[in-house]
Amino acid sequence: MDIRSLGYIVIESNDLENWRHFACDVLGMMLNRELSDKESLYLKLDDRPFRILVRSGEAERFAAAGWQLAGPDAFDAALAELDQDDIPWLPGSEAECAARRVHGFASLRDPSGNLCEIYHGTVHDHTPFLSPMGVSEFVTGEMGLGHIVLPAAQYEDTYRFYTSLLGFRLSDTMRLGPISLSFLHCNPRHHSVALMGSDVPSGLVHFMIEMGTLNDVGYTLDRVHAADLHLSASLGRHPNDQMTSFYVRSPAGFDVEVGYGGIQVDDSTWTTAEITVASLWGHKGLGQ
Numbered sequence: 216m217d218i219r220s221l222g223y224i225v226i227e228s229n230d231l232e233n234w235r236h237f238a239c240d241v242l243g244m245m246l247n248r249e250l251s252d253k254e255s256l257y258l259k260l261d262d263r264p265f266r267i268l269v270r271s272g273e274a275e276r277f278a279a280a281g282w283q284l285a286g287p288d289a290f291d292a293a294l295a296e297l298d299q300d301d302i303p304w305l306p307g308s309e310a311e312c313a314a315r316r317v318h319g320f321a322s323l324r325d326p327s328g329n330l331c332e333i334y335h336g337t338v339h340d341h342t343p344f345l346s347p348m349g350v351s352e353f354v355t356g357e358m359g360l361g362h363i364v365l366p367a368a369q370y371e372d373t374y375r376f377y378t379s380l381l382g383f384r385l386s387d388t389m390r391l392g393p394i395s396l397s398f399l400h401c402n403p404r405h406h407s408v409a410l411m412g413s414d415v416p417s418g419l420v421h422f423m424i425e426m427g428t429l430n431d432v433g434y435t436l437d438r439v440h441a442a443d444l445h446l447s448a449s450l451g452r453h454p455n456d457q458m459t460s461f462y463v464r465s466p467a468g469f470d471v472e473v474g475y476g477g478i479q480v481d482d483s484t485w486t487t488a489e490i491t492v493a494s495l496w497g498h499k500g501l502g503q
């Protein structure tokens with residue numbers, strides 16, 4: 216499958232105002248006022264109509280990852296592959312496509328139960344991005360919105376689903392005691408998805424957003440402290456993607472990693488590795 220990037224994520228919440236405050240006043244994302252209403256927050260990180268959709272729901276949880284395919288031909292080929300492998304999928308209705316500003320999508324579950332939406336065709340609204348908190352930029356473009364770390368209790372099957380079926384390539388691996396992690400890429404971002412071989416009640420370990428400068432991350436960290444939010448991990452640096460980042464607890468209970476300076480992967484020269492520490496320095500509190 217020709218997945219190009221993590222195009223969007225969908226989160227469910229029973230307190231949209233809390234999410235608006237967290238996403239806009241603290242993280243510096245921009246609310247798309249044209250699209251948002253009482254039932255949904257459309258959060259902009261760049262020139263796309265949205266990158267994060269928070270919709271009204273009963274629980275606080277991660278709902279779905281939207282994986283963008285190259286175009287309509289790649290979408291048709293992807294559906295044919297699913298049929299060939301007897302993997303059940305549901306077509307997105309016209310209303311559901313309109314809500315996501317896409318030409319077409321299909322939803323399916325990975326072997327650990329995580330909901331994937333494979334889609335094609337972004338419908339742009341051409342609203343420029345302007346951070347309400349002065350974040351210079353979120354690093355997106357061809358690398359997508361950032362990365363997600365998914366719970367994968369069915370670890371081996373889920374690994375095969377993302378690599379053999381969806382076409383992700385392995386960047387590197389890590390072991391945390393009995394728990395295995397795989398970091399997978401589909402574009403130059405070191406990983407767009409990582410799989411962690413355990414269960415997580417909120418449906419997500421964390422998602423990561425990358426900012427344009429180290430100062431953007433520092434100012435955001437100051438706003439996290441000022442808002443008295445829970446810092447899940449102090450500033451630190453990962454050995455694999457080299458991201459300098461901190462982790463803050465989101466209203467959904469999972470963490471958001473706010474980072475700067477991640478490396479990019481070149482498939483023509485990349486070699487896989489096992490990393491044996493989660494952080495080179497810092498990240499005090501990570502994994503607790």
Ligand SMILES: [Fe+2]
Binds near residue numbers: 362422423472
């Ligand atoms: Fe991360």
